[in-house]
Amino acid sequence: MSEAMFDWDDLRIFLAAARSGSLAAAGDKLGINTATVGRRIARLETALKSTLLVRSRSGLQLTAAGAQLLATGVEAENAMERAARVAHPDVVAGTVRISVAEGFGTAVLAPALPALAAQRPGLRVELAATSGFLSPSRREVDMAITLSAPDAHRLVVEPLTKYQLALYGSPAYLQRRGMPTGADDLQRHQIVGYVSDLIFAAELRYQDEILPGLTPTLASSSIRAQREIVAADGGVGVLPCFMAEGLVRVLPEVLLERRLWLSTHSEVHDTARMRVVRNWLRQLAQDNLARLAPYEA
Numbered sequence: 001m002s003e004a005m006f007d008w009d010d011l012r013i014f015l016a017a018a019r020s021g022s023l024a025a026a027g028d029k030l031g032i033n034t035a036t037v038g039r040r041i042a043r044l045e046t047a048l049k050s051t052l053l054v055r056s057r058s059g060l061q062l063t064a065a066g067a068q069l070l071a072t073g074v075e076a077e078n079a080m081e082r083a084a085r086v087a088h089p090d091v092v093a094g095t096v097r098i099s100v101a102e103g104f105g106t107a108v109l110a111p112a113l114p115a116l117a118a119q120r121p122g123l124r125v126e127l128a129a130t131s132g133f134l135s136p137s138r139r140e141v142d143m144a145i146t147l148s149a150p151d152a153h154r155l156v157v158e159p160l161t162k163y164q165l166a167l168y169g170s171p172a173y174l175q176r177r178g179m180p181t182g183a184d185d186l187q188r189h190q191i192v193g194y195v196s197d198l199i200f201a202a203e204l205r206y207q208d209e210i211l212p213g214l215t216p217t218l219a220s221s222s223i224r225a226q227r228e229i230v231a232a233d234g235g236v237g238v239l240p241c242f243m244a245e246g247l248v249r250v251l252p253e254v255l256l257e258r259r260l261w262l263s264t265h266s267e268v269h270d271t272a273r274m275r276v277v278r279n280w281l282r283q284l285a286q287d288n289l290a291r292l293a294p295y296e297a
Helices: 008-020 023-030 034-048 064-087 102-119 171-177 183-188 223-231 272-287
Strands: 053-056 059-062 094-101 123-130 143-146 155-169 191-193 236-240 248-265
Touching: 008 023, 008 034, 008 053, 008 059, 008 064, 023 034, 059 064, 094 102, 094 272, 102 123, 102 223, 102 236, 102 272, 123 272, 143 272, 155 171, 155 272, 171 248, 183 248, 191 223, 191 236, 223 236, 236 248, 248 272
Parallel strands: 094 123, 094 143
Antiparallel strands: 053 059, 143 248, 155 236, 155 248
């Protein structure tokens, strides 16, 4: 890559675009319009005499030069954060972006965020609660709550909480179709579950744990959508126990347990804002343990 001088603010815009995978998403995050994001990245590419990002059907993709600049830019960003901590080591302010599984993020974290905001008015929390995870190691997020422990040397990883899943159906569906009496009986029921080739974590492949070959009749990549299908009398599905309010548990002998892991980038792990959010998450998980794991395994 060329050693030509460039505007460091253009690097900041490039980092936002590389992490979000979209010019529009980067513009929303930075508070500028999409055209400006495109112009600033084009100016940076001209200064460096390298193509950094290319468009694809799935969004922006890094070139080899772009990947190299992303790594360098993250290092520069880390250095700036370390410098800021020298001047204000204990200030609980700034943004913490959390990537979290959709179910836990929407049913447990989201309802608790207003209380955290009231306690810490200088803190801004961005919750990326989606099907899939963003990466703290690439600084797409500051911390991630995942279904398995990430293997990345620049991350600090710790267990957060266990949670349980069970089979559920709606009262009306079970009255109409009858209560299953054993796993084999599920073959005569409509099954609600994940779209097989859109499953983003091996821990979500639990159909075969219940009955080998069990295939969903109605499927979605979203656990919230699955819950709504079950609640709308669509069939029987495996759901986290903390999302099953108003539903009827089916086959009590079926009980699955998974664990959530909390990871943060080592460069920001010990900042005041990260310590506060990390402690808040631990306490939140503890306070909700009766919802997360209500049954004796």
